[in-house]
Amino acid sequence: MATGTEPHTDTGVRGASRAAIAPRHLRTDRWWLAPAATAGGLLAFIVYSTWRAFANSDYYAAPYVSPFYSPCLAENCAPMKGGPNWEIFGSWWGLSPALLILIFPLGFRLTCYYYRKAYYRGFWASPPACAVAEPHAKYTGETRFPLILQNMHRYFFYAALPVAGILTYDTVLAFRDETYAWGHMGLGTLVFLVNIGLIWAYTLSCHSCRHIIGGRLRHFSKHPVRYRLWGLVGKLNDRHMLLAWSSLISVALADFYVYLLATGAFEDPRFF
Ligand code: FES
Numbered sequence: 612m613a614t615g616t617e618p619h620t621d622t623g624v625r626g627a628s629r630a631a632i633a634p635r636h637l638r639t640d641r642w643w644l645a646p647a648a649t650a651g652g653l654l655a656f657i658v659y660s661t662w663r664a665f666a667n668s669d670y671y672a673a674p675y676v677s678p679f680y681s682p683c684l685a686e687n688c689a690p691m692k693g694g695p696n697w698e699i700f701g702s703w704w705g706l707s708p709a710l711l712i713l714i715f716p717l718g719f720r721l722t723c724y725y726y727r728k729a730y731y732r733g734f735w736a737s738p739p740a741c742a743v744a745e746p747h748a749k750y751t752g753e754t755r756f757p758l759i760l761q762n763m764h765r766y767f768f769y770a771a772l773p774v775a776g777i778l779t780y781d782t783v784l785a786f787r788d789e790t791y792a793w794g795h796m797g798l799g800t801l802v803f804l805v806n807i808g809l810i811w812a813y814t815l816s817c818h819s820c821r822h823i824i825g826g827r828l829r830h831f832s833k834h835p836v837r838y839r840l841w842g843l844v845g846k847l848n849d850r851h852m853l854l855a856w857s858s859l860i861s862v863a864l865a866d867f868y869v870y871l872l873a874t875g876a877f878e879d880p881r882f883f
Contacts (some may be wrong), residue, residue: 614803621800636745642740658857660713663866667707672872672879674787676798677709678806679866682777684711695777712774718849719771722764724818725855727862775807775814782807788881797879799868806858806865813858816847 666767
């Protein structure tokens with residue numbers, strides 16, 4: 612019996628049930644621009660974050676710690692006064708401590724509904740764009756390994772919450788100066804504030820978050836608080852793509868800012 616989830620083997624313009632039209636698609640606009648820009652943007656982030664994650668250096672400049680390295684879970688972490696630095700992984704861990712923590716935000720973004728669409732289109736041309744047939748002869752969707760693991764997104768959402776909480780804590784610590792005295796503010800504090808605002812907005816705009824807050828209810832009228840929260844999260848969810856990109860750029864910029872300070876290439880301008 613057909614369940615509706617069987618893999619399609621007659622996809623695209625080659626499908627037996629499709630009209631016999633010779634061109635691969637009928638679009639006349641520059642439809643390739645969006646997937647090409649998406650692939651370029653994602654590739655740039657992948658190259659930058661891979662370099663920084665494996666660098667294992669220049670990720671702390673008091674009072675700022677790079678979001679790529681927080682919380683620091685290995686013994687080989689740079690000493691960060693007051694920062695989240697738990698040596699859960701002992702001295703046997705010789706690689707960059709960023710690799711221990713980045714798995715969570717990476718998994719969250721990799722399985723995100725928006726990013727899935729973005730990299731399926733940008734890298735796999737599956738499909739390249741609306742109304743442009745994909746080049747693959749067979750389509751199994753996300754019903755097979757490894758793509759069935761995309762279903763883990765909701766669990767990565769739960770993991771992303773404490774990570775965002777810890778980055779919030781780092782932002783509070785950024786209200787110190789380089790001598791760790793409280794009540795100060797530098798350009799880095801602003802960079803961290805913008806970044807954490809975007810990280811939270813992206814995290815809460817998650818489709819899984821929206822479902823957790825407002826899903827599986829029979830009557831919204833009996834759950835006014837959840838209904839209100841669902842409406843707020845829905846407004847963020849409308850901008851999920853924008854938040855996905857802006858938080859991706861802001862987290863890279865926050866890391867790069869710390870890198871510039873740590874290498875001595877730049878001095879943090881202080882406001883007070
Ligand atoms: Fe994008 Fe959950 S759907 S973060």
